[in-house]
Amino acid sequence: MGNHFLRLAVVYVLFGVTLGIVMAAGHEYTLAPVHAHLNLLGWASMALFGLWYRSAPSAAETRLAKLHFWAHNIGLPVQMVTLAMFVGGNNSVEPLLALASIVIGIGLVCFAVNLWRFTGSTAR
16 A cells, blocks of 8 residues: 555656646746645655555555545545636535545545554554
8 A cells, every 4th residue: 555655646746846837937826726735635645654554564454544545546636626626716616625625534534543553552
């Protein structure tokens, strides 16, 4: 699971950096929130998840880890597209943007529970 997170983290950082370069070249920063979320939730968070799962291979094999992976990687692309639409003036996507954010949040809760289970005093 750790390698899956790390590989996709690199994909997200490539998108985030490319978006940053395009915005800077055009002096148009409307999509700055998308750029920030790609780099934070896509690159930084996913790379950290991947490194932790690689350091805790038994945690990486749990249902929580798999749910975390899929929730994050289904929610994040939807969140990025709808966030881009929203900051571009399409307010009708707000419910889908909110739902995608909740899905990512559920994934993060799975990670938190998994981390606490495998780093507590009774870690397996």
